Amino acid sequence: MDSSSSNPNFLSLQNVGMAFNGVDILRNINFNIPKGQTLVVIGESGCGKTVLLKLLISLLQASTGKVLFDGQDWCALDEKRTNEQRLRFGFLFQGAALFDSLTVFDNVAFGLRAHSKCDEKEIEKLVLMRVKEVGMKESVLGKKPAELSGGMKKRIGLARALILKPEVMLYDEPTTGLDPIMTDVINDLILQTRKNMPVTSIVVTHEMRTVHKVADRVIMFYPLSRLKPNEPQLIFDGTTDELFKTPDLRVQQFIHGEAKERTLESENHEHRDEVS
Amino acid sequence: MSEALRKEIKSALNKVSQAFDGLGDFTTFSALSLATIIKKPSAGTMIPICFRVGVQSVPVVAITGMFIGMVMAIQVYSQFQSLGMATQIGQIINISVIKELGPVLAATMLAGRIGSSMAAELATMRVTEQVDALICLGVNPLHYLVLPRVLACVLLIPILTVLANFMGVFGGSVVCTEIFKVDPYHYWQNSRGHIQVWDLSVGLIKPIFFGAAISLISCHRGMNSRAGAEGVGKAATSAFVWSFMSILVLDFFLALLFNNLHQAIWPDNSIKTFGPK
Numbered sequence: 001m002d003s004s005s006s007n008p009n010f011l012s013l014q015n016v017g018m019a020f021n022g023v024d025i026l027r028n029i030n031f032n033i034p035k036g037q038t039l040v041v042i043g044e045s046g047c048g049k050t051v052l053l054k055l056l057i058s059l060l061q062a063s064t065g066k067v068l069f070d071g072q073d074w075c076a077l078d079e080k081r082t083n084e085q086r087l088r089f090g091f092l093f094q095g096a097a098l099f100d101s102l103t104v105f106d107n108v109a110f111g112l113r114a115h116s117k118c119d120e121k122e123i124e125k126l127v128l129m130r131v132k133e134v135g136m137k138e139s140v141l142g143k144k145p146a147e148l149s150g151g152m153k154k155r156i157g158l159a160r161a162l163i164l165k166p167e168v169m170l171y172d173e174p175t176t177g178l179d180p181i182m183t184d185v186i187n188d189l190i191l192q193t194r195k196n197m198p199v200t201s202i203v204v205t206h207e208m209r210t211v212h213k214v215a216d217r218v219i220m221f222y223p224l225s226r227l228k229p230n231e232p233q234l235i236f237d238g239t240t241d242e243l244f245k246t247p248d249l250r251v252q253q254f255i256h257g258e259a260k261e262r263t264l265e266s267e268n269h270e271h272r273d274e275v276s
Numbered sequence: 277m278s279e280a281l282r283k284e285i286k287s288a289l290n291k292v293s294q295a296f297d298g299l300g301d302f303t304t305f306s307a308l309s310l311a312t313i314i315k316k317p318s319a320g321t322m323i324p325i326c327f328r329v330g331v332q333s334v335p336v337v338a339i340t341g342m343f344i345g346m347v348m349a350i351q352v353y354s355q356f357q358s359l360g361m362a363t364q365i366g367q368i369i370n371i372s373v374i375k376e377l378g379p380v381l382a383a384t385m386l387a388g389r390i391g392s393s394m395a396a397e398l399a400t401m402r403v404t405e406q407v408d409a410l411i412c413l414g415v416n417p418l419h420y421l422v423l424p425r426v427l428a429c430v431l432l433i434p435i436l437t438v439l440a441n442f443m444g445v446f447g448g449s450v451v452c453t454e455i456f457k458v459d460p461y462h463y464w465q466n467s468r469g470h471i472q473v474w475d476l477s478v479g480l481i482k483p484i485f486f487g488a489a490i491s492l493i494s495c496h497r498g499m500n501s502r503a504g505a506e507g508v509g510k511a512a513t514s515a516f517v518w519s520f521m522s523i524l525v526l527d528f529f530l531a532l533l534f535n536n537l538h539q540a541i542w543p544d545n546s547i548k549t550f551g552p553k
Binding site: 054057059083084086087089090091093094095097098099100101110111114115160161164 | 324400401404405406408409410411412413414415416
């Protein structure tokens with residue numbers, strides 16, 4: 001599904017750089033995300049993928065460059081407008097980030113209570129609908145997040161993120177720490193969400209099954225610590241098919257999960273082994 | 277100047293600069309948090325926090341208050357007895373409890389009980405991205421998390437201090453009249469005559485400042501916690517340490533302020549008391 005024609009620069013990063021305590025995490029990042037696209041971001045731990053998600057929703061401010069959403073620079077918006085724009089996003093955090101002190105019902109209803117004029121009956125109906133959509137039973141509504149498993153937390157986190165019908169969904173490692181079946185359930189939910197509502201999705205993951213299943217487009221970041229000063233940090237930008245065919249050894253090393261860095265020599269050895 | 281000395285001076289200046297940075301950060305945090313009061317916090321957020329700060333602190337504060345009075349009575353009795361002034365002992369116990377010991381020790385107990393728990397709770401929320409989740413849901417964490425805690429402390433710590441004072445006065449009287457067999461009539465009569473409205477007011481105004489300091493410091497520590505279990509632990513510890521120090525520093529300056537105010541308003545010291553002059 002690619003509806004990029006409607007707004008090719010729905011989300012846009014222009015020369016974005018980010019540093020923490022003087023250490024560069026992102027450098028000179030440039031790319032656009034069209035409306036409706038599902039972009040999967042891959043890369044080693046610590047290369048700035050989560051930072052990228054937080055920049056996209058303005059939880060962090062870029063040290064250099066601009067992050068634009070729907071044509072507007074986040075930095076140019078006042079607090080009220082920033083909040084309004086943020087409500088157009090849904091964010092599924094790595095650990096789900098459910099509010100510990102609230103029940104599952106109150107967690108999912110949180111956004112509605114804060115921003116809609118729905119009465120409690122309507123809220124109850126909408127919460128139930130969302131909870132069922134993510135494949136959970138009504139019986140979990142009274143439970144506290146501590147009583148849920150990792151997969152259940154992720155699904156409730158997704159229900160909470162979707163309750164305000166966001167235009168952009170940000171998924172931060174949605175399948176990390178889950179068993180293969182639950183990973184597939186979450187991947188299906190990402191696909192189902194895209195089917196049910198016209199949402200632009202950015203998925204940060206290490207999981208190649210997620211890349212295969214949900215991506216319209218894949219980008220890969222490389223840690224700055226291993227790059228030369230002028231090398232681009234974005235080392236791949238293309239479709240899933242292109243990802244698996246790319247000759248870039250760094251990309252191949254990542255997708256095959258090899259700890260040892262690939263070299264041309266090792267590639268040739270591998271090729272000879274395959275031929276023999 | 278040697279290189280080593282230059283390094284030492286530079287490091288000391290850095291520490292001073294960091295301390296000022298921290299103070300500036302805390303001041304901004306406090307101002308921004310208090311500014312969110314323009315929007316009333318919901319009952320749903322206030323009630324559970326008030327329950328935790330107020331109701332659940334009652335046993336701790338009551339026991340602390342009672343034992344302060346009882347220990348005071350034991351420590352003071354022998355001296356007063358040797359001077360033949362045992363019936364005057366209530367004055368010293370009550371004035372100490374109401375003006376100083378009650379507010380300061382109740383606030384210290386609450387800094388340990390409430391302050392540390394607030395800091396740990398907010399720090400956990402910070403490191404598990406719950407604070408980020410709040411922001412993503414369009415809710416200001418200062419309004420949702422900090423303001424209700426500040427209001428609960430500012431409103432309820434003075435009430436808890438009244439309880440601590442009452443229990444202190446009660447504990448002192450029980451020890452004096454029941455254990456040391458001081459005549460109850462003279463004990464109460466003498467006590468009553470030396471507690472002034474001013475003393476009670478001072479004892480009630482101080483906890484408002486202590487409550488604000490405990491809650492703001494604890495919330496600031498929690499909201500600025502570093503990642504991981506160590507970060508949460510450090511936030512809770514530093515919340516208590518800084519709250520305790522601020523209680524003592526505030527107590528000194530408030531005592532100075534109220535004494536000067538008292539002198540300015542009643543230069544001849546003729547103020548209203550509850551009992552005979």
